Amino acid sequence: MLLLRIEKLRKILQEKNLDGFLVSNFYNVLYLSGFKTLTENEREGWLLITTKKYYLFSDSRYLSFPRRRESRKLDPSIKSEDDVFVEKLITTEKGLIKHLQEIVVEEKIKNLGVEGDDLKLNEFNKLKQELKSVEIVPTEKLIIKQREIKDKFEIEKIRKACQIADKCLEDVVKTIKIGSSEKEIAFKIEFWLKEKNYDLAFYPIIAIDENSSVPHYNTRSGNNKKVKNGSVILIDFGAKYQDYCSDITRMIFVGKPNNEVLNIYQKLLSAQQKTIKQFSNETICKNLDSFCRQQLTNSYSYPHSTGHGVGLQVHEYPKISQTSIDTLQQNQIFTIEPGVYNEGKWGMRIEDTILVKENKQIDVLTKFGKQPLII
């Protein structure tokens, strides 16, 4: 599977006349090699793809005895790669640059692509300075656009992440009662997942009453409102399963909601469902956003996009937004999440994670019910 991903990337590199490509981004390294470092931002792992080989660079904490290749073992196809896969140890004496200097000579690399949307300016300048014989070529969104189309391996993981989120929500909703606070509900979701050795895709947004009218309310730093009779509760969260995310939003009503809120909820639900059906008639993501938006904006504000890709990260391509240039394609997985926000009073959003299958068939991967959930 990893080799297929690398081969796919190599075709793009060939078109761009690049005989090497240095991957710096944590998620892109993980995607192409299965190698995952402890931190996302401390540059603990790098990957170099050349025409024939690929090299993983890391330090002795990773490339040593018990942990050696531990993460790569996850993928059984890895065995066949041993002849083209090389591990290079980064030490105090021999850093990334020295390794690269040797490899560009050995492999006669003239044009080395880098991730311009990930590489820091100073890192780029250092590469340019230390690899004088090589043209360093900035690229943009090369791998993240490749990641837009999910392979079977990824689809099954995201499907499972969605099932986990459904089950988590089912269990946690049962525990919500008058007096439950936003942070308590977020905490229950986090611990439901973590005690089963899953993870959060992102910190849950739990927003009660007027807090729900803030489209991306921050539960962690917010005022921790409590559930009361008549409350509107917005729950937006995702599970992570073997590094892959899901994303779902549901509304919970405590006691009978007033008719205005209920009517708008039904309108919102109808807009969401129609938008999902519209996949079969549409290939332009921007139009999908407009299609959804025009059903809603007469009444209340809707200040965010209609959806986003989901994968190793919770925000990927395609973007379903007013400025998107993406198109609908088979094996994309993305959210559809229209919302209506009545400033200072309440907000509602309904979100599913959806797979585009062949012939524009769709599979809504998050299956938790969307009829008004009144507790």
Add this chain to the structure above:
Amino acid sequence: MLLLRIEKLRKILQEKNLDGFLVSNFYNVLYLSGFKTLTENEREGWLLITTKKYYLFSDSRYLSFPRRRESRKLDPSIKSEDDVFVEKLITTEKGLIKHLQEIVVEEKIKNLGVEGDDLKLNEFNKLKQELKSVEIVPTEKLIIKQREIKDKFEIEKIRKACQIADKCLEDVVKTIKIGSSEKEIAFKIEFWLKEKNYDLAFYPIIAIDENSSVPHYNTRSGNNKKVKNGSVILIDFGAKYQDYCSDITRMIFVGKPNNEVLNIYQKLLSAQQKTIKQFSNETICKNLDSFCRQQLTNSYSYPHSTGHGVGLQVHEYPKISQTSIDTLQQNQIFTIEPGVYNEGKWGMRIEDTILVKENKQIDVLTKFGKQPLII
């Protein structure tokens, strides 16, 4: 407090002949403005410091009704800043670049500093292209080096984060018994912190027996060993309190440890304590690392540095390492964490978070006992 930090930065900018400075790094934005976005990496907030004003750029999710300035209210000194603090709303129509284009004209900015170690290459190229009248000047480590010296406000938060870690460890150690697994212990630490509305400084490293011989074992993806009679347990974790980290490592022995292990533990403890005492005779961080290292490397491997600064991030300046160019200064907070690793058998590390006070006095902020803890 924030204004003092900004004034300190302005002095450095003046020396560098910069009449504006664009802050992109999540932690640096937080440090200088108190403003914290939901994600670290999605560029949701930017800060521009000019000679007279400072501007915060973000979108309507942050710069709108209930959340407006919510995070800035934490600091009571903020009120006096209203005349020099400007919020600029980023919208689809008016992005960061358009705001900057206006401000550089208004404020006659000729030399605009950027964070070269944070700004992405493509972001830099875009700034250069769109702000043609301005010289864009890459800098390195400007704010992170300023953050090396903690102010009172920060010291008190880190002190509290250390107290929280001590208490957490005390409670969690009591629950460890034969059969407890690495992930269970990590989970208990996380749970203990989060149910009290604190956070993890990083995912805990819980390493039992041979796993402890991997200097930075990854508990999350590891083989989840269980405690047995005679086990050596390494616990390395930190608490986060109001965005500030602590960092502590302790060893737990289950049943009576064998004499070899116990002797080496005592040697390690002595090396750690002597190193801490050595602060009063030393001003060069690199020498402190050597001082510690030479007491240990005769016996077993010690493949990491002796310490690192702790603050908003768990790895900051100064570095106490063989290649460090840092010096010991008042109001630094950093760890001293020597380790000994017997490949495939066991590893031990003892780590404290330490404040350097005036006249080279020190305050060990993590106070959990270091005599061999046998359970």
